[in-house]
Amino acid sequence: MPLINIKIDGRSYQVVDGMTILQAAKVCGYEIPSLCTYHNGECNVGSCRVCLVEVKGARGLVASCAYPVADGMEISISSQKAMEARRRSVELLLSNHNQNCQQCVKNGKCELLHVANVTRARPEAFAGEHSETHYDELAPGLIRDTSKCILCGRCVARCENAHGLGILGYENRGFRTFVGPAENRSFADSPCIQCGQCVKVCPTGALTEHSEIHKVDEAFRAGKHVIVQAAPAVRAALGEEFDYPVGTPVTGKMIAALRRLGFEKVYDVNFGADLTIMEEGTELLGRLQNGGVLPMITSCSPGWVNYAEYQYSDLLPHLSSCKSPHQMQGAIIKSFWAQEHNIAPEDIFVVSVMPCTAKKYERQREQLKVNGIPDVDAVITTRELARMIRRAGIMFRHLPDEDWDQDIMGDYSGAGVIFGVTGGVMEAALRTVYYKLTGKEKEGITFKEVRGHDGGIREASIDIDGTVINVALASGMRSAKVLLDEIRAGKSKYHFIEIMGCPGGCINGGGQPYVRSTLLPKEEPNIEGTYKEKRALALYSEDERQVIRQSHNNPQIQELYRRFLGEPNSHKAHELLHTSYAPREGFNDIDR
Ligand code: SF4
Ligand code: SF4
Ligand code: SF4
Ligand code: FES
The missing domain is CATH 3.10.20.740 (Ubiquitin-like (UB roll))
Structure with missing residues (x-):
C-alpha cells in the first residue's frame, strides 16, 4: 500500500x-x-x-x-x-442509559464510561424520558440488560462473523429500538450457543456473563469441601486483568490467589486434558480400526456441542463420546479422589475456572451427572475470578508463585497445556495416537502442521508409519459449517476433526478478559488477533518447558488407570468419563 x-x-x-x-x-x-x-x-x-x-x-x-x-x-x-x-x-x-456504574460489573472496563470521562460529558445534559428496557437472565451463560445498551451493533456483527448465526439483531424502530434475539426472545429460547463472543465485544454492561460467584460463596458458607480446577487458557490471560503485558503466564500467582480465596485444593485441568486424550485417542483408534463412525469430531468445546445439537443433530454420532477435560476431572474428584480422602461426593463442591461462558451450561447437562450428582457445581470465567480476587483485597501482583496441589492429580503433560489453543486438542491426541500406533514417541514431539490456525479451516494429512490420518480444524461455527456440510453430503475425506466454538479456541473464549486496544502496539492493525497469538504463545512455551509432553507418559494418569479405571475406554471409564448428546431446542433444562 x-x-x-x-x-x-x-x-x-x-x-x-x-x-x-x-x-x-x-x-x-x-x-x-x-x-x-x-x-x-x-x-x-x-x-x-x-x-x-x-x-x-x-x-x-x-x-x-x-x-x-x-x-x-x-x-x-x-x-x-x-x-x-x-x-x-x-x-x-x-441520556438514555441506566447509569448505575457503582453496581455495574463492567465498571473499570466500560468503554462508555471511558469516553464519557475523556470527553468530559455531563450525564444530565439531555435528561429526559428513557426507552422501555428488557432484562434477560434465563440463559445459563449470559445476561442481557438493554438499559445499558448503546445500540452499537458490535454484538450483532460478532455473532454473525464468528458463527453466521445472526442470533442478535435490531428490533423495533426509532426510540423503541433495542438489540436482542428475534422477537425479543430469551437467549434460552433461541439457538444461541452461549459462546459469549458477543459479551466479549460489548463496550458496556449490556451483555455480561451469568455470574456464579454467589454459588461459590454459598458452598463456602455451607462448609463444603470446595475444590477448584483451572483451565489452561485462564493462566495465559488472567494477568491482563492485573495490567500484565498480554501473553504473560501468571500460573504461580493464580494458584496463590486461589489458595487465599479459601479453596481446599487447587488443581490444574491439564490433568483432565491428559485423561481426555487417553480416552479420545483410544476412541479414535477404535473407530479407525473397527469401522466406526468417521470422521470423529472433538467434543470438548460446549459452544460447538450446543451448535451440533441445534443445527446438525443428524451428525451427533460423529462427536467423540468423551466428556470435556474439566468434566472428566470433576468426575474423578467426586469418585477416586473422594474415595481416597474418605469424603462423600455430596460434600464436595467442584468449581471450574474457565475461559468460556458455554461451560456454565455444560456443567448443568443431565448427561454430565453420575448417579444424579453433577461432575462440576459452578463455573466461573477468567473475568469472574479476577473479580473475586479484587473483592477479597488480594494484591495479585504482590503474590508469591505457588504450585498446584500434587496429590493424585498434580502431574500434567505439555499435551494437556496446549488444549487451550485451537489445534491443541488435535496435536495432543496425535502425540498419543502416534505412540499407540508405532510403540515409540514421535521424534521432535510436535505436530506443527496443525498450529497457527485462526478462524477458517486448516487441514493436514499425517502419515504415521503408513497409516494416513486426514485431519481438519475449524474454530467458530461459520467455518465449522463448511466441514459439517461436507460430512452431511457424504464428501468428507477426514478421519479426525477438531472444532472449537470460539474463533482461535479457548484463549479467545467468551469469558476471557476484555481486549483493550491501548495495551497493544500502535502499529497493530488486528488487535484481537494479536491477543490470540500472544496468549497462544504463552501456552506453547509452557508445553516446551514441560519434561513430560505426551498424555500417556503422565505418571499420575498411569496410576489412575492402574488403581481405579483399568484401561482407557473401560466400562468404568465409560461410566465416569463419557457422555451422550441429543437434539435440543433451548436451554430450559437448567437449575435457576
Ligand atoms: S455500562 Fe458503563 S456507564 Fe453504564 S452503568 Fe455500567 S459502568 Fe456505568
Ligand atoms: S453467545 Fe454466541 S451464539 Fe449467542 S448471541 Fe452471543 S455470539 Fe451469538
Ligand atoms: S454490543 Fe452491547 S452495547 Fe452494543 S448493541 Fe450489543 S448489547 Fe448493545
Ligand atoms: S460512529 Fe461510532 S465509533 Fe465512529
Missing part, C-alpha cells in the same frame, strides 16, 4: 493509504474516542458519533471510524467544534 501525507492538528504524518481516519490517527499516536466500531474495524454501523473530527474542506464533521484518509488531508481532532460534538454525542448516549 502506498504512503500518503496527512496532517493531524497541524502536524504532518505519513500513513498507509486505505486506512480510516480513526486507524491512521492511532498509528500517529492519537486515540480518538470510539464506541460502535470494534478495534479491527468489525462492525462499522457509524451510529454512535463519538468519533467525530473536522476535516478541512468536508461538509460538517465526519465519523472518523468510517471516513478514509486521503493524500493532503488536514484533520482536526482537538478543535473546539470537534471536541464539543464528541461530548454531545456521548451525552446523548448517557
Whole structure:
C-alpha cells in the first residue's frame, strides 16, 4: 500500500493509504474516542458519533471510524467544534442509559464510561424520558440488560462473523429500538450457543456473563469441601486483568490467589486434558480400526456441542463420546479422589475456572451427572475470578508463585497445556495416537502442521508409519459449517476433526478478559488477533518447558488407570468419563 501525507492538528504524518481516519490517527499516536466500531474495524454501523473530527474542506464533521484518509488531508481532532460534538454525542448516549456504574460489573472496563470521562460529558445534559428496557437472565451463560445498551451493533456483527448465526439483531424502530434475539426472545429460547463472543465485544454492561460467584460463596458458607480446577487458557490471560503485558503466564500467582480465596485444593485441568486424550485417542483408534463412525469430531468445546445439537443433530454420532477435560476431572474428584480422602461426593463442591461462558451450561447437562450428582457445581470465567480476587483485597501482583496441589492429580503433560489453543486438542491426541500406533514417541514431539490456525479451516494429512490420518480444524461455527456440510453430503475425506466454538479456541473464549486496544502496539492493525497469538504463545512455551509432553507418559494418569479405571475406554471409564448428546431446542433444562 502506498504512503500518503496527512496532517493531524497541524502536524504532518505519513500513513498507509486505505486506512480510516480513526486507524491512521492511532498509528500517529492519537486515540480518538470510539464506541460502535470494534478495534479491527468489525462492525462499522457509524451510529454512535463519538468519533467525530473536522476535516478541512468536508461538509460538517465526519465519523472518523468510517471516513478514509486521503493524500493532503488536514484533520482536526482537538478543535473546539470537534471536541464539543464528541461530548454531545456521548451525552446523548448517557441520556438514555441506566447509569448505575457503582453496581455495574463492567465498571473499570466500560468503554462508555471511558469516553464519557475523556470527553468530559455531563450525564444530565439531555435528561429526559428513557426507552422501555428488557432484562434477560434465563440463559445459563449470559445476561442481557438493554438499559445499558448503546445500540452499537458490535454484538450483532460478532455473532454473525464468528458463527453466521445472526442470533442478535435490531428490533423495533426509532426510540423503541433495542438489540436482542428475534422477537425479543430469551437467549434460552433461541439457538444461541452461549459462546459469549458477543459479551466479549460489548463496550458496556449490556451483555455480561451469568455470574456464579454467589454459588461459590454459598458452598463456602455451607462448609463444603470446595475444590477448584483451572483451565489452561485462564493462566495465559488472567494477568491482563492485573495490567500484565498480554501473553504473560501468571500460573504461580493464580494458584496463590486461589489458595487465599479459601479453596481446599487447587488443581490444574491439564490433568483432565491428559485423561481426555487417553480416552479420545483410544476412541479414535477404535473407530479407525473397527469401522466406526468417521470422521470423529472433538467434543470438548460446549459452544460447538450446543451448535451440533441445534443445527446438525443428524451428525451427533460423529462427536467423540468423551466428556470435556474439566468434566472428566470433576468426575474423578467426586469418585477416586473422594474415595481416597474418605469424603462423600455430596460434600464436595467442584468449581471450574474457565475461559468460556458455554461451560456454565455444560456443567448443568443431565448427561454430565453420575448417579444424579453433577461432575462440576459452578463455573466461573477468567473475568469472574479476577473479580473475586479484587473483592477479597488480594494484591495479585504482590503474590508469591505457588504450585498446584500434587496429590493424585498434580502431574500434567505439555499435551494437556496446549488444549487451550485451537489445534491443541488435535496435536495432543496425535502425540498419543502416534505412540499407540508405532510403540515409540514421535521424534521432535510436535505436530506443527496443525498450529497457527485462526478462524477458517486448516487441514493436514499425517502419515504415521503408513497409516494416513486426514485431519481438519475449524474454530467458530461459520467455518465449522463448511466441514459439517461436507460430512452431511457424504464428501468428507477426514478421519479426525477438531472444532472449537470460539474463533482461535479457548484463549479467545467468551469469558476471557476484555481486549483493550491501548495495551497493544500502535502499529497493530488486528488487535484481537494479536491477543490470540500472544496468549497462544504463552501456552506453547509452557508445553516446551514441560519434561513430560505426551498424555500417556503422565505418571499420575498411569496410576489412575492402574488403581481405579483399568484401561482407557473401560466400562468404568465409560461410566465416569463419557457422555451422550441429543437434539435440543433451548436451554430450559437448567437449575435457576
Ligand atoms: S455500562 Fe458503563 S456507564 Fe453504564 S452503568 Fe455500567 S459502568 Fe456505568
Ligand atoms: S453467545 Fe454466541 S451464539 Fe449467542 S448471541 Fe452471543 S455470539 Fe451469538
Ligand atoms: S448489547 Fe452491547 S454490543 Fe450489543 S448493541 Fe448493545 S452495547 Fe452494543
Ligand atoms: S465509533 Fe465512529 S460512529 Fe461510532
